[in-house]
Amino acid sequence: MVQLHVKRGDESQFLFNTTVDISIQTLIQQVTQVYNGRLKVDRICSEIPELADHGITLPPNMQGLTEDQITDLKLKDEWEDKCIPSGGAEFKKDEIGCRNGHAPNEKMKNVLKKTMEEAKALISKKQVQANVCVTMDMVNEALDQLRGAVMIVYPMGLPPHDPIRMELENQEDLAGTQASLQVIPEKEAQLWWAGKELLQDKKLQDYIGKNEKTKIVVKIQKRGQGAPAREPVVSEEEQKQMMMHYYRRQEELKKLNETDDDSYLQSEWSDQQALKRQFQGLTNIKWGPR
Template identity: 80%
Template sequence: MVQLHLKRGDESQFLFNTAADVSVETLVQQVAAIYNGRLKVDRICSEMPELAEHGVTQPPAMQGLTEEQVVELKLKDEWGEKCAPSGGSVFTKDDIGRRNGHAPNDKMKEVLKRTVDEAKALISKKQVQASVCVTMEMVKEALDQLRGAVMIVYPMGLPPHDPIRMELENEEDLSGTQASLQVIPESECQLWWAAKELHKEKKLQDYIGKNEKTKIVVKIQKRGQGAPAREPIVTEEQQKQMMMHYYRRQEELKKLEDADDDSHLDSAWSDRQALKRQFQGLNNIKWGPR
C-alpha cells in the first residue's frame, strides 16, 4: 500500500493508506471525507465539556439574556425540562447565558469527559508520530462513541438547536464561523505532491509510479488558494540535529584553540634568561634612541 502523509500547510493531519492504481478522484473523496470528519469530531469534542458543565443549550432567542430580560420578554425554554440529564441535574450557572445551567451529576460528567478523550485519541494528529493510519471507520467510531455518550447522559435527547445534536445529525450551520474556514468541501478539494496538483482524471500511479511501498507527503488544499508551499529540504528534527552537531563542533574547536595558545611565552615569568640578566644587571637596558 502507498502511504500518504496528509498535511494542510506545514501542519501534519493524518496518515492514509491507498493503492497506487487508485484514481485521484476517488482518493480526493476519501481524503476529504476523513479530513472533514476529523474536524466534525473536534467541534463536537469542544462542545461536550460545556454540555457537561452547564447543561443543554438554550433556545437562540434566550441566549445571552439575563433572568430579568427573560421574564420581561415572557420567554420560556420548552426543551429544558424535556432534555433532563440521567440521574438528576446539578445547577451550575452559565455566565454567558448560552446554556441553561442544569448540568449532569459528577458520574454522568465523567462519562462525557472520558468519551471525549477517547474520541480525540482516535483521530489525533499524534497518530502521525505513532505511524498509525487513520481510516473513515475510525472517524465513524469516534462519532458513534460521542453519540452513545450523549444518549447515556441524555436519554431523552438534546434540543434540536443544540450544536452537538446538529453536528451528529449533519445539520450544523457553520456560516460566519472560524470553523467554516477549515472545512474543505469535496468539490473544492485539491491534492498536491511535489509542487504538482494531482488531477482527478488521472491515477495516483501516473505521478508516483507503481511501487506499492512508496511513502509521500501530500498537501490538501482548497481550490483557488494556489499551490501550497514546498516541503523543506530537511525536516525540523534534522535541522535540530544539524544545529546540535554544529554547536558541538564549535565547542571542540574552541577547546583545541585554547590548548594551542602559546601567548604565555611572551610573559615575563616564562623568560628563562630573566634570572641571568638580573644577576648581570641587564634587566632595565633598552635599545634605541630616547
C-alpha cells in the first residue's frame, strides 16, 4: 500500500493508505471525504461541552435575549419539555443566552465528555505520529459514538435547530463561519505532490511509479489557490537537532576561550629543549647526593 501523509499548508492532517493504480479523481474524493469528515467530528466535539454544561440550544428567535425580553415578547421554547436529559436536569444558566440552561446530571455529563474524548482521539492529528492511517470507517465510527452518546443522554432527541443534531443529519449551515473556510468541497479539491498538481485524468502511478511501498507527502487545498509551498529540505525535527548540535558546540568553544589554563607548559611533552638535551646526554640527570 502507498502511504500518503496528507497536509493542508504546513500542518499535518492524517495518514491515508491507497494503491498506485487508483485514479487521481477517486483518490481526491476519498481523501476529501476523510478530511471533511474529521472537521465534522471536531465541530460536534466543540459543541458537546456546551450541551453537557448548559443543555439544548434555544430556538434562533430566543438566542441572546434576556429573560425580561423573552417575557415581553411572549416567546416560549416548545422543545424544553420534550428534550429532557436522562436522570433529570440540573439548572446552569448559559451566560451568552444560546442554551436553555437545563443541563444533564453529572453522570450523563461524563458520558458525553468521555465519548467526545474517544471520538477526538480516533481521528486526531496525533495519529500521524503514531503511524496510524485514518479511514472513512474510523470517521464514521467516531460519528456513531457521538450519536450514540447523545441518544443515551437525550432519548427524545435534540431540537432540529441544535447544531449537534444538524451536524449528525448533515443539515449544518456553515455560511459566514470560520469553519466554512476549512471545509473543501469535493469538486473544488486538489492534491499536490512535489510542487505538481495531481491531475484527475491520470493515475497515481503516473506520478510516483509502481512501487506499492512508497511514502509521499501530499497537500490538499481548494482549486484556484495556486501551488502550495513545497516541503522544506530539512524537516522540523532535523532542524531542531541541528540547532541543538550547534548550540552545544558554541558552548564548548565559549568555555575553551574562557579557560586560561597554561599548566600544560610544565609537562614534559611541551618542553622545547627536551630533544636537544637527549642528544647531549643530559637527560635523567639528578643533582644531589644519592
